[in-house]
Amino acid sequence: MKNCLACGHAQDDGRFCGKCGAPIENAAQERAATTHSMSDEQPHSQYTQTAQNTTQSNEQIELIKKQSKLYVNYFVEQLKMPSANFNVEATWKNSIISMIIYVVLTAISVFTLIKQFFSGGFGFFESIAPSFIQVFFYMSLFISLLIVISIFAIFLTAKLFSESLSFTNVISKIGNYYTLPIAIMVLSILLGLLKSFSYSTTMIYIGFALAIGIIPMFVMIKLLSNKSKNIDSFYGFIFYLVVTVILSSIVFSFMIDSAVGEVFKFFK
Known part of the structure; x- marks a missing residue:
């Protein structure tokens, strides 16, 4: 058919x-x-x-591979001369990468210390030790918020007292100096693995002070000294400090309330 x-x-x-x-x-x-x-x-x-x-x-x-190689070259050059690209806006992507690396390394270093602290009581406190996800999340959020506050405070102060800058330009100027805090945090992790906890903790404090306090303050002073409007640059710096302290205090109170809430939740 x-x-x-x-x-x-x-x-x-x-x-x-x-x-x-x-x-x-x-x-x-x-x-x-x-x-x-x-x-x-x-x-x-x-x-x-x-x-x-x-x-x-x-x-x-x-x-x-190409991007990693370019960043490594950038990292080495910035570690040698951090102020070399102060007036170059094209490095803001590398600056963001540096900030992210610093945040991640700091969270890992803090978790290493916390883990060793809770495991030092013959395993008695290991059951109440926070997990890696908890430490990483809270530390990353806390440090990231402080970095954002620094960027915003510099952006606002420069707009009012110095020169108008874009957010990418401010990120570039701050992130160019993050190579040193990154190197310090790598050293902190290595010291923590070697069980030299006092030196590791000291490195965390130094890296935190550089990344959150000294570097943004240095950038702000340099901007105000390079170009200042009719208002004296001294008042511009005071304005920057006031904005930074107020916003940082809000973040600190928020993080402390969250941490205390987690503690009470555990003991209920």
Whole structure:
């Protein structure tokens, strides 16, 4: 039994359809050829898609390697001369990377110290020790908020008392100096792994003081000294300190309330 592909008429034999006259054998041959072609093209298309995915993955890996190499070169140069790119706005992406690396390293270093502290009581306090996720989240949030406060305070003070700067420019100016805090936090982690906890804690304090206090203050002073509006730069610096202290106090109170809430939640 043959079916005509043109009109659907069924007949036992014959090369042409008895109803519409369409060639039945050619239609069947075309259908078989089409099916065979599709079966041949499917493995080829799958191979092509796999090859494209592999190529894209290789390109992404090469891009990551290239960006990592560029950042390492930037890191080394900034560690040698932190003020070299003070007036260059194009480094703000590297500055953000430096800030993120500092935040992550600080959270890891603090968790290392907390873990050793709670494990020092013969395992008695290990059950109440905070997890890595908790420490990492709260420390990352706390430090990130303080960095954002520094950026905002410099942006606002520069706009009112010095020169109008974009947020990316302020990020670039602050982040260029974060190579030293990063190096200090790496040293803190190494000291913590070597169980030299007093020196590790000291390194955390030094890195924190540099990243949150000294570096933003240095950038603010440098901006006010380079260019100042009619209002004296001294009042600009006082304004910067007031804004920083008020916003930082709000963040401190928020974090302390959250920490105390977690403690009470545990003992309930």
